[in-house]
Amino acid sequence: MSAVESTDVLVIGSGFGGAIAAYHLAAGGARVVVLERGPWLEADEFDHDFKLGASYTRIFDFTIGDGMSVLSGNCVGGGSVVYFATMPRAPRFVFERQGSLGRRMWPAAIDRDSLDPWYDRVSQALPVTQQSWEKIPYGGGLWAAACDHAGRTANPAPSAVDVSLCTNCNWMAAGCKFDAKRSLLLNYLPGATAHGAQIRPLHEVQKLTRNDDGGYRVHYRIVDDEDYRVLHDAGAIDAKIVILAAGTAATPVILQRSEDDLGPMPYAVGRYFSGNGERLNNAVFDDDRVREVLGLSRPGGAAYEAYQIGRGPTVASWDKLDGSLPEFERYSLEQLYFPPGLGTILAQAPGVDGPAWYGVPKKELLQQWKSWLTIFTMSEDDNEGVFGPPPPTGNANRFSQQMLGHNSLQYRPTANTLRGWALSDADVKDILERDGLAKVAPWTNDLVGAYTVHPLASCRIGDDPRTSALDDGHELRGHPGIFVTDGSAVPGALTVNPALTISALAERAMPGIVEAARRRGVPVQYTGSLPSDVTPARAPALPRA
Amino acid sequence: MQPDPPELDATSIMTLEAFADTIIPGEKRFPDDVAVAGASAGGGAVAAGALELLSHPAGGLAESLDGLSQMLNLHAMLYANERGLALDEALPSFVALPFAARTELVAQLTHPEHPEKPLWVGLALFSNMAFDSAAHLPTLEALAAKHPGLTAMGYAQPDPDGVWRFPDSSYGRPLARIHPNTTSTGSPA
Numbered sequence: 001m002s003a004v005e006s007t008d009v010l011v012i013g014s015g016f017g018g019a020i021a022a023y024h025l026a027a028g029g030a031r032v033v034v035l036e037r038g039p040w041l042e043a044d045e046f047d048h049d050f051k052l053g054a055s056y057t058r059i060f061d062f063t064i065g066d067g068m069s070v071l072s073g074n075c076v077g078g079g080s081v082v083y084f085a086t087m088p089r090a091p092r093f094v095f096e097r098q099g100s101l102g103r104r105m106w107p108a109a110i111d112r113d114s115l116d117p118w119y120d121r122v123s124q125a126l127p128v129t130q131q132s133w134e135k136i137p138y139g140g141g142l143w144a145a146a147c148d149h150a151g152r153t154a155n156p157a158p159s160a161v162d163v164s165l166c167t168n169c170n171w172m173a174a175g176c177k178f179d180a181k182r183s184l185l186l187n188y189l190p191g192a193t194a195h196g197a198q199i200r201p202l203h204e205v206q207k208l209t210r211n212d213d214g215g216y217r218v219h220y221r222i223v224d225d226e227d228y229r230v231l232h233d234a235g236a237i238d239a240k241i242v243i244l245a246a247g248t249a250a251t252p253v254i255l256q257r258s259e260d261d262l263g264p265m266p267y268a269v270g271r272y273f274s275g276n277g278e279r280l281n282n283a284v285f286d287d288d289r290v291r292e293v294l295g296l297s298r299p300g301g302a303a304y305e306a307y308q309i310g311r312g313p314t315v316a317s318w319d320k321l322d323g324s325l326p327e328f329e330r331y332s333l334e335q336l337y338f339p340p341g342l343g344t345i346l347a348q349a350p351g352v353d354g355p356a357w358y359g360v361p362k363k364e365l366l367q368q369w370k371s372w373l374t375i376f377t378m379s380e381d382d383n384e385g386v387f388g389p390p391p392p393t394g395n396a397n398r399f400s401q402q403m404l405g406h407n408s409l410q411y412r413p414t415a416n417t418l419r420g421w422a423l424s425d426a427d428v429k430d431i432l433e434r435d436g437l438a439k440v441a442p443w444t445n446d447l448v449g450a451y452t453v454h455p456l457a458s459c460r461i462g463d464d465p466r467t468s469a470l471d472d473g474h475e476l477r478g479h480p481g482i483f484v485t486d487g488s489a490v491p492g493a494l495t496v497n498p499a500l501t502i503s504a505l506a507e508r509a510m511p512g513i514v515e516a517a518r519r520r521g522v523p524v525q526y527t528g529s530l531p532s533d534v535t536p537a538r539a540p541a542l543p544r545a
Numbered sequence: 546m547q548p549d550p551p552e553l554d555a556t557s558i559m560t561l562e563a564f565a566d567t568i569i570p571g572e573k574r575f576p577d578d579v580a581v582a583g584a585s586a587g588g589g590a591v592a593a594g595a596l597e598l599l600s601h602p603a604g605g606l607a608e609s610l611d612g613l614s615q616m617l618n619l620h621a622m623l624y625a626n627e628r629g630l631a632l633d634e635a636l637p638s639f640v641a642l643p644f645a646a647r648t649e650l651v652a653q654l655t656h657p658e659h660p661e662k663p664l665w666v667g668l669a670l671f672s673n674m675a676f677d678s679a680a681h682l683p684t685l686e687a688l689a690a691k692h693p694g695l696t697a698m699g700y701a702q703p704d705p706d707g708v709w710r711f712p713d714s715s716y717g718r719p720l721a722r723i724h725p726n727t728t729s730t731g732s733p734a
Contacts, residue, residue, distance in 0.1 A: 048708055049685070050678035052603040064663070089732035123730065130731035133719040137711075144720035154721035158731040167710035177708070227603075296720075299713055308701055309711040318724045321733045332733075340698070341678030345670050355652050358568045358669060363585050366569070366677055369698035399667070400605035406663070446657050447666045496733065 007033045008522040010218045010239035011197075012205045012254065015078020016499060017245030017486030019188040020122075020506040021513065023531055025243075026195035028514055030524040033198045033237060035220055037246070037394070038074035040201035041081070042185065046175030050341050053226070056174040057403040062342060063249060063396040065409030067449035068275055068385055070249045071342070074228075074403075076201050078247065079487075079499065080183040081175050083453075084312025085160040086334070087128040087500040089119050093323030093330065094494050099383055100416070105491045107463050107472035110508075118504035123158075125530040126182045128500065131156035135163045137310030138298065139373055142285070143335035145294040146438075147317045150431040157316045157334065157497075168310050170337050180311075191531025204231065204394055205254055208242060208482070209261040214520070215240045216481065221393060227401040231393060240520040243513070244476075245486035245506075248273070248455035249407060250395040252469075252488060255459065255476070257390045266477040268469040269459050273385025273409060275452030277331065277493040279377040279421045280338065281428040282347045283438040284368045293435045305370040310337055313376060313497075320427070321495055328416040331379035331424045332496050333431075338374045346447060347372075350439035357444050373438070375428045379420035380493045383457055385411040411449060454498045459488035461505075473512040474505075481520060483513050557614035558596060560637045564617060565595035565672035567647040571693070579636055582644035588693030590672045598681040599671050606667060613668060616661070617654075624650050 009025045011018045014036040026032040039058055047054040059075035060082050073079040092112040099105050122128070136144070136156050144154040165180035172181055179186060193199060202223040209217045218237050224230035244251050252270035259265050290296050291303035298306065316334040323330075338344060349361035356362070388408035391397045396405030413421075425442050432438040443451075462468025465477055474489055476482040485506040487498060494501055514526040553561070562580035571589025573581050581591050600607050614637070621638035624646065625631075632641035639647065654665040674680045676694035679687035685707050687695055703709045726734040 048703065049683055050680050050687075051683050052598075052601055052680050057603075089728070089730070091733040119730075119732075128730075134717050135715055136720075137714045138716060141716040141720050145716075148721035152721070153724040155723045155727055155731070167708075167712075168714040169709035169711065171709060296716060298716075305699075306714075308709075309714050315721075318727075318733050321724075339678075340700075341674050341680055344677055345673040355648060358651065358673070359648050360570055360585050362673075363569050363589060363676075363697075366694070367697050369677075369700075398605075401603040404605065447655060447662075447669075 004217065004236045004238055006238040007031045008240050008524070009243065009517060010035065010216070010237055011243040011245065012218065013078060013245035013247060013486060014076045014184070014189065014199060015073055015245060015247060015486060016080060016184065016503045017506045018078065018243065019184040019192065020503060021243040021245065021485050021510065022192040022197045023188040024510040024514065024526065025517065025524060026192045026197035027527050027529055028524040030517060030522050031196070032192065034192070034200065035203040035205050035218065036076045036199060036201050037204040037223060038076065038201065039225060040076040040199070041175060043177050043179045046177040048169065048171050048174070048177070053402065054174065056341070059175055060173065060403055061405070062403050063405045063407040064448045065407045065411065068409050068411030069448040069451040070407065070409065070455045071451070071453045072247050072249055072455065076199055077184040077189060081185065082173050083499060084172055085181050086157045086313050086497045087123070087160050088157055088316070088496045090494040090496055090501045091321045091323070097327060097380065097492055099492055101467060105462060107461055109472045115504050115508065118508040119500060121507050121530060122500060122503040125187050125532055126160045128158050128160050131159050131163065131314060136314050137168050138304060138306035139310050139337060140315035140335050142290065142296065142304050142373060143375070144315045145296055146431055149294060150434055152317050152319050152431060154315050154317045156314060159314070161311055166311055170308055170310050170312070170339065172312055173339050173342070187531045205246065206393055207254060207258040207261065209258070211238060214481065216242045218242060229398040229401060240522050241481045241483065241513070241517050244482060244484045247486055248458050248488040249409065251484055251486055252387050252458040253390045253395040253408070256387065262479060264478070266465065266469040268467055270387035272383040272457050272460055272467065273387065273411065273455065274381050274383050274457040274493045275385065275411065275450055276454040276456055276498060277377065277379030277381040277417060277420055277495070278452045278454060279379070279424065279450070280336070280443040281375045281377070281425060281440050282443060283373045283375065283432045283440045284350065284365065285371045285373060285438040286436055287371060289436045293437055307337060307370055307372040312337055328380045328382070328420050329423055330495055331377050331420055333424065333428060334376040334378065336374040336376040343451065346443040346451070348441040348444050350441035356441060357447065375432070377421065377424040378454070378493070378495050378497065379424060380495060381417040381420070382414040383492050384414050384417065385409055385458070387458065413450060454487070456487050456490045456494070456498060457492050459484050460491045461489050462491060474509040475516065481516065483509065485509055553600070553610055556637050557611050559640050560614040560617055561596060561599060561610060562591045563640045563647060564651070564668060565590035565675065567644070567651050568669050568672040569593070569676040570644070579640055582647070584644045587697060590676045593676040593692060593694040594679060594681050595672045595675040598675040599668070601681050604671055606671060613664060620650060620654060
C-alpha cells in the first residue's frame with residue numbers, strides 16, 4: 001500500500017448524493033476527494049451501440065439478487081448519466097406514509113412543504129423544466145390519448161432534459177452524447193472541480209476504519225478499466241468526515257464490511273430496502289385501432305409504430321396519487337421506453353397459455369416491437385428488502401466483465417406490495433385494452449425476481465433508532481462524522497421517480513454537514529450557492545484528476 | 546486484450562444452438578439441421594449469433610459452456626426417461642428432443658424453485674440478447690448486415706454519421722387533460 005493521503009472530506013460515489021455534497025463542501029472551502037467506482041466518460045464517449053464494452057455496459061450495473069434485481073449507474077455522475085431524467089416532486093401524502101411501522105416513517109422535520117425549497121434549488125441547478133405537449137414524443141402522446149379515452153388524466157412530467165438539444169434517439173441509458181440530458185456532468189460536478197474537488201474514477205471503496213483522531217480511513221481498490229471483475233492496487237485516504245453516497249445497493253454493503261472495525265452498525269443498515277414498488281407492463285398496439293379510436297396519425301401513414309422514438313418516459317398518469325386512497329394502493333403509471341438487451345427478456349407475450357417470455361410467442365412479440373409501449377408502475381412497497389452478508393469486494397459478485405453480477409439482496413414481496421402491483425396491472429389493462437387498442441401483459445418476476453431502477457431506503461433517515469440508520473441530519477447513528485446522502489437515505493417508496501427527492505434531501509442535509517465538518521476543524525462554510533452561479537450553463541469538458 | 550474464446554466441441558455447439566433456438570426460434574439453416582427445430586419462419590437466436598455472444602469473453606459464460614451443455618443433455622435424458630421418450634442416440638439428448646419438449650424442459654429449468662435456475666436464466670438472457678440487441682456486434686455493422694433480430698424488430702437505421710435522430714417525433718398537441726392537482730412546477734401536489 002502506498003503512503004496514506006489525507007483530505008478534509010471524502011465523498012464515496014459521484015451520483016446525486018455525492019455530487020451535491022462535493023459541490024457544497026468544496027465551494028465552502030473544504031478539501032474534497034470523490035472516489036467513484038465506475039469510469040469517467042464524457043459526451044463524445046457515449047455510444048449509440050449495444051455491443052458489449054460500449055458505454056451501454058461500461059456505465060450501467062445490473063445486479064441480480066434473490067427476489068430483486070437492481071439497475072444502477074456505475075460511472076462518474078452515477079445515476080444521472082444513465083437515468084431518464086424524469087423529475088417530479090413526491091406527492092404530499094408520501095411524507096405521511098407509515099408503511100408497516102404503524103407510525104409515520106419520515107422524520108418529523110420533513111414534509112412536502114419543508115422540502116419544497118430544496119426541490120426548488122435542485123430544479124434551478126440542473127435545471128428541471130416543465131415539458132410542453134408540443135414536444136412530447138409519440139409514445140407519451142399515445143399514453144396520454146389512451147388515458148384520456150379511459151376518462152383519466154395524464155401529465156407531461158417535469159424533466160432534466162434540454163429538449164432543444166434532444167434528438168429523441170432514446171439512447172439515454174448509454175449516456176447522452178448531445179448533452180441534452182442535464183446530468184451531473186454539466187452542473188454539480190464541474191462546479192465541485194472548479195472549487196478544487198478531485199474526482200477519481202475506477203476507485204472502489206471497500207470499507208472504512210476509524211482513526212485515533214476521530215476521523216476515518218477510507219480503503220479502496222483500483223478497478224480495471226475494461227474488466228471490472230479485476231481489481232488492482234489498494235490504497236487509503238484519511239478524512240475528517242465521510243459522505244457515503246455509493247448508491248442504495250452499495251452504501252449498506254460498505255458499512256456491513258466496515259462493521260468489524262467500526263463497531264456495530266444500526267439495525268436498519270441493509271434493511272428496509274425498497275424497490276420503489278416498481279413493475280412494468282408491456283402493451284402491443286393495434287395500429288388501425290390507434291387511428292380509429294384515438295384519432296392519431298403520423299406523417300407517412302402509421303398511427304404509432306414509434307416505440308424507438310423519444311426520450312424515455314415523458315407522460316405520467318397521476319390519478320391514483322390520491323392521498324385519500326389506502327396506503328399500498330397508490331401509484332403512478334408512466335409511459336416508458338425500455339431499450340433492448342438489458343431487461344426485455346422479461347417482457348411476456350400477452351394472452352399466451354404457457355411460457356410467454358420465450359419461444360414462438362416471444363419472437364412474435366419482438367416482431368411487433370415498433371408497436372410496443374411500456375407502462376411503468378411506481379407504487380408503495382413494504383420496505384421488505386434485506387441485504388445478506390457482503391461479497392468479498394464491491395457490492396456484487398461480478399459475473400460479466402461489466403454490468404452483470406449477483407448481489408446479496410433478498411426481497412420477498414408482502415401482500416401489501418403484491419396488492420399494489422395487482423391493482424396497477426388491472427388498471428393498465430383497463431386503460432389500454434379498451435376498444436381493442438392494445439394487448440397487455442406484465443413483465444415476469446420469475447427470472448430475476450422483481451426489478452427496480454430506483455432502489456431506495458437501505459440506510460434510511462428517521463426519528464426512531466430501531467427503524468432508521470440515520471438521524472434527520474443524515475448522520476449514521478453511533479458513528480459521528482459519517483453521513484449518507486444517496487437514495488439509501490430515503491425512507492421508503494415515493495410513487496414517482498425519486499431522483500429529485502434524493503437530490504432535495506441531499507441539498508437539505510448540506511448546511512448541517514458543513515457545520516459538522518466545522519466542528520471537526522475543517523475550515524468550511526455553507527455558501528448557499530448553486531453550481532450555475534460558478535459554471536456556464538453548458539459546462540466545458542471536465543478536467544480529469 | 547481479450548482472451549480468445551474457448552473452442553467448443555460439436556456436441557456443445559449443437560446443444561447450445563438448440564437451447565438458444567428454444568428461446569427465440571428460427572427456421573432451419575439447411576434441410577437436415579437438427580439443432581434448429583424450424584419452429585418459426587425467419588432467423589432466430591442462432592442465426593442472430595447466439596453462439597458468438599455466448600462465447601464472447603466479456604459475457605462471463607464462455608468458460609462454462611461445455612459444462613452447461615453436458616448438464617443440459619443430462620436433464621434432457623432424464624426428461625425423456627421420465628416420459629418414456631425414445632431419443633435418437635446419434636444426437637445430443639437435448640437436440641434429440643422435439644421442440645415442444647425442449648420448450649417444456651426450459652420452463653422446468655428456469656422455474657423460480659429450480660436450484661440451477663440462475664445458470665439457465667443466464668443462458669437464456671444471452672440467447673435473447675443475441676436476437677434483440679446483437680450485443681456481440683457493433684450495432685451499425687449488425688444493421689448493415691441485416692441482423693435477423695434487429696431487422697425483425699424494425700429497428701430504425703441511423704443517420705449517415707451512425708447516430709440516431711428522430712426529427713419527426715411528436716403528435717404535437719395536447720392529448721389529455723392534466724391532473725387537477727398539478728402544481729405550478731408541473732409536479733403532483
